[in-house]
Amino acid sequence: MDTSAHPGGFLGLPDELLLAICERLDTNSLFFLVQVNHRLYKLCLPISFKKYGLTNPEKHIKLALGEANEGDEDDKVDAISFLNIAFHIKKANRISCKFSVPGNDFDRLLRCVRRFETLIRRFSSVKTVVLIFGNQSCCCCETADFKDEMVEEWSLTVGGLMTTILEKSAEAINLKGGRYLSHLFVFRSSRSGKPLKGGGGGGRGSPRPFEALKTMFTGKKERKLAETLKEPLSVLKGDGWEFKRSNNHNISLALSELLPPAQTDSKLRTLTIQSMMFLMPPLLQWTISAMQYCDIEKLTLSGLSINHKCWPAIFQLIASATPGLAELTLSKLRQIMPNDLLHFLSRMTMLTSLKIDRDVDCWDSYDLGPFPDLPKLITLHAPATWVFKLLTAQQRGLERLETLCISYRLRNDGLTHWFQSTSVTPSIPGLLRAQRRPLTLSVEVVLGNSPGWKMFEDLNAASGGTPPMKKEAQSDFPSDSDSQLISSMTLVVNQEFSREDMRLWTVLPKWLAMFPGLRDISLVGRNSTIDNLNVVEEMTEVVMAAQLQQLVSVDVNGKEVVLSQPQRDRVVDV
Numbered sequence: 210m211d212t213s214a215h216p217g218g219f220l221g222l223p224d225e226l227l228l229a230i231c232e233r234l235d236t237n238s239l240f241f242l243v244q245v246n247h248r249l250y251k252l253c254l255p256i257s258f259k260k261y262g263l264t265n266p267e268k269h270i271k272l273a274l275g276e277a278n279e280g281d282e283d284d285k286v287d288a289i290s291f292l293n294i295a296f297h298i299k300k301a302n303r304i305s306c307k308f309s310v311p312g313n314d315f316d317r318l319l320r321c322v323r324r325f326e327t328l329i330r331r332f333s334s335v336k337t338v339v340l341i342f343g344n345q346s347c348c349c350c351e352t353a354d355f356k357d358e359m360v361e362e363w364s365l366t367v368g369g370l371m372t373t374i375l376e377k378s379a380e381a382i383n384l385k386g387g388r389y390l391s392h393l394f395v396f397r398s399s400r401s402g403k404p405l406k407g408g409g410g411g412g413r414g415s416p417r418p419f420e421a422l423k424t425m426f427t428g429k430k431e432r433k434l435a436e437t438l439k440e441p442l443s444v445l446k447g448d449g450w451e452f453k454r455s456n457n458h459n460i461s462l463a464l465s466e467l468l469p470p471a472q473t474d475s476k477l478r479t480l481t482i483q484s485m486m487f488l489m490p491p492l493l494q495w496t497i498s499a500m501q502y503c504d505i506e507k508l509t510l511s512g513l514s515i516n517h518k519c520w521p522a523i524f525q526l527i528a529s530a531t532p533g534l535a536e537l538t539l540s541k542l543r544q545i546m547p548n549d550l551l552h553f554l555s556r557m558t559m560l561t562s563l564k565i566d567r568d569v570d571c572w573d574s575y576d577l578g579p580f581p582d583l584p585k586l587i588t589l590h591a592p593a594t595w596v597f598k599l600l601t602a603q604q605r606g607l608e609r610l611e612t613l614c615i616s617y618r619l620r621n622d623g624l625t626h627w628f629q630s631t632s633v634t635p636s637i638p639g640l641l642r643a644q645r646r647p648l649t650l651s652v653e654v655v656l657g658n659s660p661g662w663k664m665f666e667d668l669n670a671a672s673g674g675t676p677p678m679k680k681e682a683q684s685d686f687p688s689d690s691d692s693q694l695i696s697s698m699t700l701v702v703n704q705e706f707s708r709e710d711m712r713l714w715t716v717l718p719k720w721l722a723m724f725p726g727l728r729d730i731s732l733v734g735r736n737s738t739i740d741n742l743n744v745v746e747e748m749t750e751v752v753m754a755a756q757l758q759q760l761v762s763v764d765v766n767g768k769e770v771v772l773s774q775p776q777r778d779r780v781v782d783v
Contacts, residue, residue, distance in 0.1 A: 224252060231256050240286045243294060254295060261288040266295065269303045274321040275310035289328050300332050305339035308387075315359065318344075318389070319366050326370040334378040342387025342484060363390055364491045371495050375503070381479035385512075387486050394490045396519050399449040442501055442529055444493045450522045452490050477503040483512040488523055500530035507536040507562075514543035521546075524553035533559050540566040547571040555581035561609075564590040567616045567655065582606040590614040590653075593622050593637065600640040612649045614697075619664070620657035627692040628671035628723055638691035651697035651729075658704040661711030664720040671723055693726040702734030713738075714747050718754035728761045735766070745770055 222230075231239060231253050239260075243253045258266055272288055292298065306325050310318040329335060374382065445452050477499060482488065487496045499505070508531065515523070537560055539550075550571055554563070560583055580602035583589075586609060589596070593615050599607075615637065617624060626636035641648065657663070671690075698721075706713065721727065732748060744765050749772065752763055763770040 220246075220248070227252055228256070236260055237286050240290055243291070254291065257291045258288075258295075261291070263288060266292065266298050267301060270301050270305070272304070272306040272325070273309060274306060274325065275308050275314075275317060289324055292328055293331060298332075300334040301336070303337040303339070304329075304335055305341065307341040307343055309343035311344070315363075315389075319362060322366050322370055326366075326373050329370070329373050329377055332377055335374065336379065337381040337383075338374050338379050339383040339385070341385045342389065342486070345386070345388050360390065360393065360491060367492060368495055371499070375475045375477055375499070378476045380476050381481075382477060383481040383483070384487050385483040387484050389486055390491065391486050391489050394452045394454060396516065396522070397451050397453060398518050398522070441494065441498045442526060444490060444497050444526060447522055447525055450518075452493075475499075475503040477505065479507040479509075480505055481509040481511065483509075485513055485515055488513065488515065488519075493526075497526050497530050500527065505531050505534060507538075508534055509538040509540070510542060511538070511540040513541070517544040517546055517549075520544070521549045521552075524549060528553060528556040532556075535559060536562040538564040538566075539569050540564075542569045545569065545571045551580060554583065558583075559585055561585050562588040565592065565595060566590075567592045567618065567653075584608065586610055588612040588614075590616070592616045592618075597635075597637050597640070600637065600644070601635070604640070604644055607646075610646065610648065612651075614651045614653060616653040616655065618655045618657065619660055623663060623667055624652070624654070624692075625667050625670045627695070628667070628690045638694075641694075642691065648694075650695045651699070652695055653699045653701060655701045655703055656706075656713075658707045659710040660706070661713045661716050664713075664716045665711055668716070668719055668723070690723070692724050695724050696726055697729040697731075698724065698727055699731040699733060702732070702736055702739055705736045706738045714751060718751050721751065721755040721757065725757065726759060727757050728759050730757075730760065730763045732765045733767075 219227075227249075231242065234242070236257060239253050239257045242249050243257065244250070258264070263270060270288075270292065274287075274289075308318060308321050308325075310321060329338075371382075480499065480503075482496065486492055500508075508527070534557055537557060550569075554560075563583065563586060580599045582603055584606070586607060589599075589607075589610060589612070591599070591614075596613070596615050626634075627638055641650075721730070730748075730752065732744065745768065748763055748765055748770050752760060752770075752772070763772070
């Protein structure tokens with residue numbers, strides 16, 4: 210529109226006044242103004258994005274769909290409405306979407322998923338996608354008449370979204386939360402590993418993977434698959450286990466598959482699964498197919514609580530689908546049997562990086578069986594008990610191991626064995642010394658509720674009976690202790706500190722001084738004690754008093770503690 214023809218009209222106003230007016234308009238009015246002409250498009254679109262917290266949509270798009278106060282998603286003006294007409298945004302570096310559908314409104318959930326898929330299709334590429342399913346209802350147990358068509362619609366809709374994401378060159382996918390349709394099928398297993406009697410299907414039988422691809426995903430039986438594609442792994446039945454229809458639901462299995470374009474052109478390298486519904490049918494087939502056809506390099510399993518009988522089958526499928534997996538992280542996993550985990554790891558022979566967090570159920574079990582060799586492993590992060598048993602079992606293995614991070618629970622473990630140059634009792638430093646492993650060592654110390662007194666006990670044991678708080682220099686402690694090999698330390702605040710505990714900031718400098726090789730120190734986590742202090746100032750005083758001459762960096766919850774030059778000189782001079 211020619212603004213010069215209307216010098217006294219709305220479009221004749223200068224940009225400054227138009228901006229001031231538009232900032233006071235609601236989103237519905239802005240949505241129509243954006244589509245008037247190019248000038249208002251450029252002026253109003255940033256204002257619209259700002260109202261939804263989208264400061265830089267090309268870098269990061271954060272959406273929430275299905276909120277309780279929303280109307281019909283097809284008609285409502287929201288962030289997706291503006292993104293759909295923002296034609297200058299061709300791609301997104303990171304996009305996250307939370308589906309927060311209240312109650313058991315399954316149809317509304319499906320509409321939200323379809324809207325999000327339409328948005329993804331508009332982009333030429335999306336690097337990282339985070340999907341969060343906020344409702345913990347399964348939607349199937351509360352629905353009296355749950356039919357085949359609903360399962361097929363779910364498989365079609367969610368499978369279509371996931372395949373579209375892969376077709377847009379996504380390199381990383383993170384799946385969080387949700388229990389939708391997780392009770393439709395039950396898991397059966399045989400301890401002896403013998404085949405189970407009876408089929409694992411439903412009233413109309415279980416579809417084969419290719420048939421599921423043609424009927425459930427595309428809805429057209431006549432669609433021909435490329436003959437060159439290998440058949441996907443079946444997730445319905447394995448050696449001594451199967452998924453079958455629940456007695457409460459008279460439906461057949463409908464699986465979410467990958468279409469051929471996603472199988473051949475995918476760039477997915479990192480997959481994070483924090484949603485149990487992607488490890489159960491019908492979505493399990495998509496998960497395993499994505500692992501099988503994409504060159505997954507890094508896999509994370511986190512925040513999952515699944516019946517212990519299911520884990521061997523899930524581990525078997527993952528190991529079969531990703532024989533070349535390089536990096537594996539396990540965190541907050543529940544109900545895992547120790548031998549099942551070790552058997553799984555023994556099949557992952559190409560691992561170069563393995564992280565087992567302290568909150569994986571089985572890591573401290575006394576029933577741990579034979580440990581795998583892990584011949585290509587370079588980086589290991591694991592709890593102290595697990596590391597000790599691994600080093601004991603593999604005294605000549607782990608030939609490529611270079612970096613070792615050991616997680617300690619200060620209350621239960623303690624680090625006294627690092628301060629003793631000789632010890633009759635076998636320990637991690639003793640094994641490392643005997644095996645002559647030139648490693649880069651770091652420790653993660655979970656403080657618990659009484660870190661002050663526990664650190665005091667370590668100091669007392671290391672000082673050989675001399676009151677530890679009267680020692681004034683780190684040279685007074687044994688100079689040949691293994692503690693000087695530790696180069697990095699992370700202190701994890703995971704609980705409230707007890708009122709009876711010794712003040713942490715009093716004992717921490719002396720305790721840190723027993724690790725003279727430290728180059729990096731981090732403090733992560735919060736509690737009321739931390740929140741009521743200027744922790745940056747406290748940590749500055751702590752590291753100065755500890756007199757760590759090799760110290761390079763200190764950070765508190767991701768914020769770097771900057772030491773002034775006089776402070777650094779003071780450490781070196783001491």
